[in-house]
Amino acid sequence: MRWRRCGEDAALLDCDSLEQMRAAHATVCAARPEGVVDLVPGARSLLVVGDVAAVRALLADADLAHPPAGEPREVTLDVRYDGEDLSLIAEDAGLSADAVVALHTEAVYTVAFTGFAPGFGYLTGLPSPLRQPRLESPRTRVPAGSVGLAGEFTGVYPRESPGGWRLLGHTSATLFDPHADPPALFAPGDRVRFRRVE
Amino acid sequence: MRALEVLDPGRYALVEDLGRPGYAHLGVAPSGALDAASLRLANRLVGNAEAAAGIEALLGGLSVRFTAAATAAVTGPAVEVHVDGRSVGSHAPLAVRAGQTLSLGTASTGLRCYLAVSGGIAVEPVLGSRSRDVLSGIGPAPLTAGDVLPLGAPAGIPAGADVVVPAAAPADLVVPVTLGPREDWLDDPAHGLSAWWTVTAESNRVGLRLDGTALRRAERFAEVELPSEGVVTGAIQVPPSGLPVVFLADHPTTGGYPVAAVARTAALGALAQARPGTRIRFRPA
Numbered sequence: 001m002r003w004r005r006c007g008e009d010a011a012l013l014d015c016d017s018l019e020q021m022r023a024a025h026a027t028v029c030a031a032r033p034e035g036v037v038d039l040v041p042g043a044r045s046l047l048v049v050g051d052v053a054a055v056r057a058l059l060a061d062a063d064l065a066h067p068p069a070g071e072p073r074e075v076t077l078d079v080r081y082d083g084e085d086l087s088l089i090a091e092d093a094g095l096s097a098d099a100v101v102a103l104h105t106e107a108v109y110t111v112a113f114t115g116f117a118p119g120f121g122y123l124t125g126l127p128s129p130l131r132q133p134r135l136e137s138p139r140t141r142v143p144a145g146s147v148g149l150a151g152e153f154t155g156v157y158p159r160e161s162p163g164g165w166r167l168l169g170h171t172s173a174t175l176f177d178p179h180a181d182p183p184a185l186f187a188p189g190d191r192v193r194f195r196r197v198e
Numbered sequence: 199m200r201a202l203e204v205l206d207p208g209r210y211a212l213v214e215d216l217g218r219p220g221y222a223h224l225g226v227a228p229s230g231a232l233d234a235a236s237l238r239l240a241n242r243l244v245g246n247a248e249a250a251a252g253i254e255a256l257l258g259g260l261s262v263r264f265t266a267a268a269t270a271a272v273t274g275p276a277v278e279v280h281v282d283g284r285s286v287g288s289h290a291p292l293a294v295r296a297g298q299t300l301s302l303g304t305a306s307t308g309l310r311c312y313l314a315v316s317g318g319i320a321v322e323p324v325l326g327s328r329s330r331d332v333l334s335g336i337g338p339a340p341l342t343a344g345d346v347l348p349l350g351a352p353a354g355i356p357a358g359a360d361v362v363v364p365a366a367a368p369a370d371l372v373v374p375v376t377l378g379p380r381e382d383w384l385d386d387p388a389h390g391l392s393a394w395w396t397v398t399a400e401s402n403r404v405g406l407r408l409d410g411t412a413l414r415r416a417e418r419f420a421e422v423e424l425p426s427e428g429v430v431t432g433a434i435q436v437p438p439s440g441l442p443v444v445f446l447a448d449h450p451t452t453g454g455y456p457v458a459a460v461a462r463t464a465a466l467g468a469l470a471q472a473r474p475g476t477r478i479r480f481r482p483a
Contacts, residue, residue: 004378004379004380005376005377005378005379005460006376006378006379006430006433006457006460007376007430007432007433007460007461007462007463008376008460008462008463009463010430010460011379012378012379012427012428014379037219037220038219038220038221038222038223038428039223040222040223040428040451040452041223041428042425042426042427042428042452043425043426043427044425044427045425045427045428046428047222047427047428047429047430049219049222049430113223113426113428113452114223114224114225114451114452115225115426115450115451115452115453116225116450116452117225117334118221118224118225118226118334118336119224119225120225122426176224176225178226178324178325178336179324182224183221183224183226183325184224184225187223187224188223
């Protein structure tokens with residue numbers, strides 16, 4: 001774990017693993033030091049904007065092997081597994097389409113970090129046969145609600161956009177609504193399950 | 199209702215205030231006026247709180263009619279300002295009567311003019327801000343002719359004899375930066391960044407795209423992919439092309455390319471006013 005300078009009023013905590021980042025994130029969230037403007041998890045890092053000194057002091061004294069447990073929010077999304085890449089995913093996994101859906105719906109995921117678009121969460125916990133590369137050429141238009149996977153992540157497109165993830169299916173859930181409270185369905189640390197619907 | 203009617207948005211006009219920090223963990227950029235000091239100044243001139251919403255008009259060209267008497271001020275680069283055709287000048291409080299039209303000429307230097315009006319633009323805030331974020335599409339849509347923008351109640355007294363000399367946007371810009379967080383991913387970034395770069399026409403509120411002598415990845419990171427990580431406004435990100443992008447207020451909240459350095463906050467206004475063709479060099483502090 002190492003702190004890196006990031007301009008005048010931010011610092012990046014470079015972590016050894018996603019788990020270490022999660023522990024640091026949970027520790028800072030539990031203490032909520034005043035003066036922290038933004039706390040942005042990454043895949044192996046935690047960006048602190050604002051009172052960096054307070055967060056450094058907090059983490060220097062923290063036992064990251066035993067982070068505060070907290071009560072993660074649980075979200076279940078209904079998914080129609082009719083994605084354009086379902087047969088490609090099944091073929092690369094050496095499984096039937098039904099077995100792919102069973103794997104995807106049995107796992108419990110965690111929102112590791114966000115980005116790409118408001119409300120887009122990178123979810124970890126993907127079973128290893130489903131860890132597959134992006135499409136060789138991204139689609140120019142992926143519909144809102146598309147459920148996809150890429151590398152170690154699965155996720156849902158909050159709105160129509162270009163995208164290179166392999167598509168499993170789609171959900172009618174609203175992932176981001178700036179007028180709602182909270183505006184995003186997914187926040188870092190949330191637990192997510194997918195449920196098959198016809 | 200106290201309001202502004204947009205007669206002509208000019209090239210591109212957006213409602214902006216000081217943005218919506220605090221939502222980056224949900225993928226929402228800070229957004230807000232790119233040249234925040236100019237918006238703050240315009241607000242002070244008309245007696246508003248500095249954080250009130252105004253209009254950011256690219257290259258000027260904006261024309262609005264007032265439905266009620268108000269105090270207005272235009273800041274940013276020096277620009278012609280007319281009230282009902284009469285030249286009145288920028289960077290000073292202007293008393294505008296109901297029915298009068300205020301028009302901006304075309305800025306001859308810089309990029310972004312700011313119009314503040316007493317009471318502020320009072321459109322409905324989204325996530326605590328009235329700013330338009332062009333990357334995510336959050337906030338009021340770009341202005342079009344016929345838009346009616348409600349104004350808030352005037353809060354303070356306009357600055358009386360404030361005379362402000364507008365800063366001319368220079369053709370060559372030296373930007374102080376702090377190296378990091380990923381300076382080790384690049385081959386001598388302090389040297390590479392201190393060469394002259396040129397702002398390209400692909401620049402926008404998301405970032406300034408620069409052309410010049412490409413930066414090179416350090417050998418030990420040549421084939422390594424950077425796990426996505428949070429980025430800040432002013433971050434100088436180096437994609438595989440080696441041509442840096444300086445992130446401005448509507449930047450993506452996470453990115454997968456190394457950030458070699460971060461521009462000092464005090465320099466963000468000058469970056470916001472840097473036209474395509476402007477030459478920039480970065481000075482590590």
